[in-house]
Amino acid sequence: MTVYSGRFEHRVAIITGGGSGVGREAASRITAEGGRVCLWDWDEKALSAAGQAIPGAELARVDVADAEQVARAAERAFAAFGRIDVLIASAGITGPTATLWAYPPLEWRRVIDVDLHGVFNSCRAVVPHMLKSDYGRIVNIASVAGKEGNPNASAYSAAKAAVIGLTKSLGKELAQTGVRVNCVTPATFKSPILEQLPQSQIDYMRSKIPMGRLGEVEEVAALVCWLASEECSFSTAATFDISGGRTTY
Numbered sequence: 001m002t003v004y005s006g007r008f009e010h011r012v013a014i015i016t017g018g019g020s021g022v023g024r025e026a027a028s029r030i031t032a033e034g035g036r037v038c039l040w041d042w043d044e045k046a047l048s049a050a051g052q053a054i055p056g057a058e059l060a061r062v063d064v065a066d067a068e069q070v071a072r073a074a075e076r077a078f079a080a081f082g083r084i085d086v087l088i089a090s091a092g093i094t095g096p097t098a099t100l101w102a103y104p105p106l107e108w109r110r111v112i113d114v115d116l117h118g119v120f121n122s123c124r125a126v127v128p129h130m131l132k133s134d135y136g137r138i139v140n141i142a143s144v145a146g147k148e149g150n151p152n153a154s155a156y157s158a159a160k161a162a163v164i165g166l167t168k169s170l171g172k173e174l175a176q177t178g179v180r181v182n183c184v185t186p187a188t189f190k191s192p193i194l195e196q197l198p199q200s201q202i203d204y205m206r207s208k209i210p211m212g213r214l215g216e217v218e219e220v221a222a223l224v225c226w227l228a229s230e231e232c233s234f235s236t237a238a239t240f241d242i243s244g245g246r247t248t249y
Helices: 021-032 044-053 067-081 105-133 154-173 192-196 199-207 217-227
Strands: 012-016 036-041 058-061 086-089 136-141 179-186 238-242
Touching: 012 021, 012 067, 012 105, 021 036, 021 044, 021 086, 021 217, 036 044, 036 067, 044 058, 058 067, 067 105, 086 105, 105 136, 105 154, 105 179, 136 154, 136 217, 154 179, 154 238, 179 217, 217 238
Parallel strands: 012 036, 012 086, 036 058, 086 136, 136 179, 179 238
Antiparallel strands: none
């Protein structure tokens, strides 16, 4: 991991899905570079493990699909730190691997609730705090599935496509403030979320990547942390690809 000394000094980041995957890796980088982090996750075991691995991290068990929980957690974070500078919205689930006509409606709603409504709830809760200091960086984790659509993953693909649209809309709403809003569209990378998928689906997604391999969580986190930093000053409402050549737009 390349560390940029002091890049996040005096900055406070809320990271949803911070117990594992890209959220946890980004949290590690931000703290190593002088920042403070508040990790939100529904998985208590993952949250506890992340807290042990990341000194000084504040931990909160939050279901991002619950707007009231998210609003209360944001208020507590602001009260504790006195500011919120960064939001990395990385909480997500894949849902079942099934055709659309066989997709269980309750599972569909849960994927949309976590992957889309969770991003909406988190952004809605933190933006007013960012506007108080006229500074903020929001990084929403979308997916290449939101650009291309993955078969047997219609809810996930639809939710991630909507996250791209939400990001573009919010970024334009805030363009004349000090708050920047961007999203990242990774191809499949090695993370605990793969445990929710059958090997056949993972193999299919790997086969679509011209580099012939899955991404590494460190690679995604490196891009996320640039977008979360002051260096990202003239990009907003944008989509950043990290897909090993799978998508080129």
